[in-house]
Amino acid sequence: MKTILCYGDSNTWGCPPMTDFNGVPRYGTDIRWGSVLRTALGRDYWVIEEGLNGRTTVWDDPVEGEYRNGKTYLYPCLRSHAPLDLVIVMLGTNDLKTRFNLTPYDIASGAGSLVDLIQRSESGINGTAPQVLLICPPPVAKLTLFADMFAGAEAKSRQLAPHYQRIAQAHDCAFLDAGTVITSSDRDGIHFEPEEQQKLGHAVAAKVRQLLA
Numbered sequence: 001m002k003t004i005l006c007y008g009d010s011n012t013w014g015c016p017p018m019t020d021f022n023g024v025p026r027y028g029t030d031i032r033w034g035s036v037l038r039t040a041l042g043r044d045y046w047v048i049e050e051g052l053n054g055r056t057t058v059w060d061d062p063v064e065g066e067y068r069n070g071k072t073y074l075y076p077c078l079r080s081h082a083p084l085d086l087v088i089v090m091l092g093t094n095d096l097k098t099r100f101n102l103t104p105y106d107i108a109s110g111a112g113s114l115v116d117l118i119q120r121s122e123s124g125i126n127g128t129a130p131q132v133l134l135i136c137p138p139p140v141a142k143l144t145l146f147a148d149m150f151a152g153a154e155a156k157s158r159q160l161a162p163h164y165q166r167i168a169q170a171h172d173c174a175f176l177d178a179g180t181v182i183t184s185s186d187r188d189g190i191h192f193e194p195e196e197q198q199k200l201g202h203a204v205a206a207k208v209r210q211l212l213a
Contacts, residue, residue, distance in 0.1 A: 001043075001046050002085040002086070003048070004041075005048045005050055005084050006049050007050050007077070007090075007114075008051045008090040009051060009052060009053065009093060011137070012032075012050070013032075014027035014051065014197070016192075019188070031197050035201070039201075040201060041208060041209070045208075052070075055070045055094060056070055056094045056100070057092055057113065058070060060072075061094075062099070071114060074117055079121070081123075083125045083130075084130040085124065085130055086133060087130050088133045089118070089135065090136075090137055091110075091111060092136065092164070093157070096150055096157055097153070098150065099149075108167050109163075109167070115132050115167065115168075115173055131212070133174040133207060134167065135204070136161045137157070138183055140189050141154075141189045141190075142186040144186075144188050145188045146188055147189075161179055165177070184196075
């Protein structure tokens with residue numbers, strides 16, 4: 001059985017588009033893209049969903065908590081689930097928050113730092129490095145509830161893909177631009193509708209089959 005770790009934020013955790021802040025609901029396992037991936041791949045694969053709401057690539061969040069830093073938890077997460085055949089990283093949306101004031105280049109570089117850590121982690125089979133699939137999040141859509149928190153994110157998010165692709169090429173890892181497969185919801189601008197979660201899960205499954213055949 002091949003083991004895959006999906007490391008991401010609220011869209012990996014399964015948060016639907018939000019219309020208020022009264023609790024954070026979660027999609028069921030029939031909807032979340034990681035669960036769809038597991039079902040699509042079948043019994044020869046084990047998929048671990050490691051999503052956290054608000055997770056950044058490498059940045060401490062002074063408002064929502066330092067534990068949102070994706071780099072802080074990544075290494076122990078890799079070691080606890082080792083040996084891993086593949087690690088899928090889809091982070092960067094939360095880096096677009098106004099409080100961080102980051103360029104698309106900086107956000108992609110943060111994602112690259114995670115790829116580098118994975119490739120040096122020895123958390124793969126027999127102490128080797130697991131393969132990495134870097135996914136660029138889709139562009140931000142019409143912002144509503146999060147308009148102030150993500151002010152200016154729409155334009156920045158549309159510039160991420162080429163920077164992420166450059167990072168993937170530099171680290172010789174696989175790449176997927178989620179913006180070519182799905183769109184973020186206009187209900188809040190950053191989360192995915194159920195059908196988009198499904199489409200992403202199947203698109204990732206096709207990519208995984210190529211990588212781990």
